[in-house]
Amino acid sequence: MAGVDFNLLQQKVKAIKNPELLAAIRNLKATEKPEEEAQRTYVTAIMKASFVVPVNIKSIDENGKMNMEISHLKNKQGDAYIMAFTDYDTFMQAAKGAPADPQVLGFTYGDLVRMISEKGCPMKGFAINPFTENIIIGPQQAHAINVLSIQMKVEKGEMAVINELPSIPFEITAPMEKYFDRVKTVNKAYLMTIKRAQEEKYLVIVDLKEGVDFAEFSKAFAEEILTPAEDEKTSFMIMPITEQAAAVSVKEKVPFYVAM
Numbered sequence: 001m002a003g004v005d006f007n008l009l010q011q012k013v014k015a016i017k018n019p020e021l022l023a024a025i026r027n028l029k030a031t032e033k034p035e036e037e038a039q040r041t042y043v044t045a046i047m048k049a050s051f052v053v054p055v056n057i058k059s060i061d062e063n064g065k066m067n068m069e070i071s072h073l074k075n076k077q078g079d080a081y082i083m084a085f086t087d088y089d090t091f092m093q094a095a096k097g098a099p100a101d102p103q104v105l106g107f108t109y110g111d112l113v114r115m116i117s118e119k120g121c122p123m124k125g126f127a128i129n130p131f132t133e134n135i136i137i138g139p140q141q142a143h144a145i146n147v148l149s150i151q152m153k154v155e156k157g158e159m160a161v162i163n164e165l166p167s168i169p170f171e172i173t174a175p176m177e178k179y180f181d182r183v184k185t186v187n188k189a190y191l192m193t194i195k196r197a198q199e200e201k202y203l204v205i206v207d208l209k210e211g212v213d214f215a216e217f218s219k220a221f222a223e224e225i226l227t228p229a230e231d232e233k234t235s236f237m238i239m240p241i242t243e244q245a246a247a248v249s250v251k252e253k254v255p256f257y258v259a260m
Contacts, residue, residue: 009105010104012106013052013088013104013105013106014052014088016050016051016052016086016087016088016106017086017087018045018049018050018051018086018087020041020044020045020048021042021045021046021049021086021128022086022133023045024038024041024042024044024045024046025042025128025133025135026133027041027042028042029133039148040148040152043145043148043149043152044149044152046109046145047109047110047145047149048109049086049108049109050106050107050108050109051084051085051086051106051107051108051109051112051126051128052084052085052086052087052088052090052091052104052106053070053071053082053083053084053085053104053105053106053107053112054070054071054083054085054091054095054102054103054104055068055069055070055071055103055104055105056068056069056071056103057103068105070082070115070123071083072123073127073130079124080122080123080124081123081124081125081126081127081130081136082112082115082116082123082125082126082127083126083127083130084107084112084126084127084128084129085128085129086128086129086133088104090129090132091104093131094129094130094131094132112126112137113137113142116137116138116139116142117139117142124138125137125138125139125141125142154195154196154197155197155198156197157196157197159196160194160195160196161194161195161196162192162193162194162203162245162246162249163192163193163194163195164192164249164253165191165192165193168191168256169191172191172202172229172234173191173256173257175225175229176189176204176225176256176257177256177257179221179224179225180257180259181259181260183217183220184209184259185208185209185212185217186206186207186208186209186257186259187207187208187209187258187259188206188207188241188255188257188258188259189204189205189206189207189255189256189257190204190205190206190241190249190250190253190255190256191203191204191205191256192205192249192250192253194237201235201236201237202234202235202236202237203236203237203238203239204221204226204236204237204238204239205238205239205240205241205246205249205250206238206239206240206241207240207241207255208240208241209259214240214242218238221238222236222238226238
């Protein structure tokens with residue numbers, strides 16, 4: 001096939017193994033009400049997993065792009081699900097009686113979630129080992145897995161989460177507004193919270209006027225306003241709106257300060 005060493009590709013797919021995921025799935029299925037630790041183990045394993053997926057490759061262009069159909073099965077209601085196997089042996093057990101040398105590709109968990117989330121995707125989700133464990137992952141299940149994964153990363157300090165405040169504490173923002181009016185370097189400012197592990201801080205996101213150096217601004221702002229306001233319960237971070245996380249967090253949010 002043009003541009004693709006298909007034999008090498010198949011060797012890589014045959015090397016896919018998921019012992020941790022299989023153990024986690026079987027542990028979950030062993031009880032009607034799995035403990036939280038079992039759920040977390042499952043989420044950790046599935047987020048790292050790759051799967052063996054049967055396909056029908058029709059053609060491959062000179063750039064290696066494949067035109068293919070992904071094999072699926074349907075339930076009694078007619079809903080279609082991608083078949084995703086934890087390893088090649090499990091796939092072959094399910095494929096008994098199929099033609100020799102069936103075509104398979106490796107897809108990560110993220111690949112499959114993106115696929116079923118695409119607008120117009122005819123599949124309702126994917127089924128992990130559909131003839132044995134039969135774990136169904138649709139958009140709702142994927143969302144729940146993602147939420148718990150983020151929570152776990154925040155708890156471990158691996159990532160931070162920015163949240164909107166339910167109300168603006170004016171005793172905190174009033175000194176900031178006076179400062180911004182005086183220095184005239186800020187177009188807009190937002191107050192959020194940022195949480196990493198067990199630590200939560202106020203986050204000031206600033207949209208600075210053109211040409212203003214963020215490092216210089218943040219140093220002066222912290223020294224005059226933020227540091228004097230900090231105590232055991234109150235601490236701050238500053239972030240420019242030019243950072244992607246900041247821009248996404250304040251999208252459609254109301255700033256507490258707008259330059260006049």
